[in-house]
Amino acid sequence: MGAAWIAIVTARLSQHDDPVPWLSPKLGQARTMRWLTPEEVDLTLADPKVADPEVVEDPGVADPSMVCPVACIVISGPGGDPTMFEAYWKKMSERSAVTLAGSQSLSYNSDTKNLSWYLEPKLEQEIRRLHAIVSNVAVEEDDHYYIVVGTGSSQLIQAAFYALSQPPDAGDRPTTVVCAAPYYSAYPEITDLVRSRCFKWGGDARSFERDDEPFIELVTTPNNPDGAIREPVVNRPHQGKVVYDLAYYWPHFTPITSPANHDLMLFTISKCTGHAGSRIGWALVRDKEVAKKMIKFVDVSTIGVSKDSQLRAAKILETVSDSCSTAADIENFFVFSRNILKERWNRLRELVKVADLFTLLKYPIQYCRFAKDMADTIPAFGWIESKGEEDCAELLKKHKILGRCGTKFGVGKQFARISLVSKDEEFNLLLQRLSIIQGTDLNH
Incomplete structure (x- = not known):
């Protein structure tokens, strides 16, 4: 049976004001419905508890195949x-809402005077404002960073690799990308998906011993998956570049001990505010030429980044910054x-x-x-x-x-x-x- 034909119900163990009529009363009330992955389908079908006669015979069930007992819910x-x-x-629904007129966001361009021509000025303003409030990045005027926005930080990781790696004609071997294990599980696939001649995945940074080769080291801090605070492992700054993935360097996850002050740092709204579906990430880049190359990557691959998502992200970040004020009338x-x-x-x-x-x-x-x-x-x-x-x-x-x-x-x-x-x-x-x-x- 295909995954597209099986639904899962996450059932409340407590009562709810709006019961779903086809859900058996013994299950509590339905909270959400979503399609199962193939792996989840295998687990569910293998469970003998799925065949629950009390549920199947419930006269209020319009389609018994859609009901899933608590025992078979896959976390x-x-x-x-x-x-x-x-x-x-949900508490901030009105305050964080964005209304877009049909006449908005028609042009590819947002600010042609900006190096990042597709970056919405309001989003840049709110990114800098939030970093200044949280003190997790040194964003003062005398320590200028270019902001490169991408469709999530995943696109920006590839953009950074493109900008920092050796061009194909510079040698026979692509630049090796490494990260100390345990590393974010998507890094190998992000690196090797397009089979670039410019860069390739090299695995655990602790095992990288090629003294004569250029490299790019990813440093995720706090680390995904284990939350540890990280520093570079490969100590050869003249041969390699370092990309800092700071997706989790926010005060709800970790103490902000000092402002990050690196040449290239990546952030994403999905970890900062929870809005993963908006697909907005940003890079803070000190070197103008590196920023130009990253912008070119975004330009060629997606011709910029959705303005609608940028404007929504700007409003969300504005709401977060407002909540941090001592005079705020909303919860921090x-x-x-x-x-x-x-x-x-x-x-x-x-x-x-x-x-x-x-x-x-x-x-x-x-x-x-x-x-x-x-x-x-x-x-x-x-x-x-x-x-x-x-x-x-x-x-x-x-x-x-x-x-x-x-x-x-x-x-x-x-x-x-x-x-x-x-x-x-x-x-x-x-x-x-x-x-x-x-x-x-x-x-x-």
């Missing part, structure tokens, strides 16, 4: 869809988000420590310039390790939790990454599944 944890932030943005976005994540991490750690099955990393407490207080790192993902040699992702999969295996991140299969930025219902169900694996009781 899809590997992708990191940031739906946790929806609760905040970063404080709201951090409180949710902190509570989730506390519950996860309490659950894990009662059984000797999984381990979680511990993070140092540091002074945060934004919060003006001591704080620890609370990553968007849980990087869990199973004891012994057991495949952690496979163990989770048996209990319908889809974690991403450590081998995808360049390390062993005893590791797995699970998302902690889902909606409350999914996170609560995740903890229930983990408690079953550990043989523990959440109520004690």
Whole structure:
């Protein structure tokens, strides 16, 4: 059976004001519906509990095949869809709304006087404003950065590789791209997808030993998947370039210890505010020629970036900046988000420590310039390790939790990454599944 014909219902365990008429009362009320991935389909069809006679015989069910009992719901944890932030943005629906007239956004150009001709001036203004408020980047006038906007940071990663790598006629070998393991699982595919003659994936930076070759090192800090603070590993600055992926360097995830001050830094609105679907990322680039080449890459590949998405992103960032003011009449976005994540991490750690099955990393407490207080790192993902040699992702999969295996991140299969930025219902169900694996009781 194809994935396009199976739906999944994320059921509330508590009552809801708007019950869905075809959902069996014993399941609670439907929260959301989405299509299953092929992997999830296999898991669901393999579960004998799917054939639930009480559900199938429910006279209120218009199509019994669309009903999925709580027991067969698959927690899809590997992708990191940031739906946790929806609760905040529902409160800000009117304040963050953008209305676009049919006469807007007709031209390819936004500001022909700007090096980045497609960059909306309002978005540039709000990017600089938020960085200045949070103090996570040195954006003062005397330390100028060019802003290059892309369709998510994924496009900008390739744009950076294009700008920093050796041209094909400069030698026989493409520039090697490396990153210390565990690294973001999409890096290898992003690097090698188009099979460029300019650059290629080289794996773990700790294993890169070619002294005579140029290289590009990706430094993700805080790191995805494990939340660790990173520095470059390959110490040959005259031969290589460094790209800093700072997607998670925001105060709801980690203490802002000092303003980042690197030649090329990448950010994305999906991690900053949760608006992954808007597909907006930006690079702060110190070198004008590098910025020009990155802009050319965006120009040739997508002829700029959607103006509609840029204007929406500008309004979202403006709302976040406004919320950070001491005179704000709305709740501070970063404080709201951090409180949710902190509570989730506390519950996860309490659950894990009662059984000797999984381990979680511990993070140092540091002074945060934004919060003006001591704080620890609370990553968007849980990087869990199973004891012994057991495949952690496979163990989770048996209990319908889809974690991403450590081998995808360049390390062993005893590791797995699970998302902690889902909606409350999914996170609560995740903890229930983990408690079953550990043989523990959440109520004690």
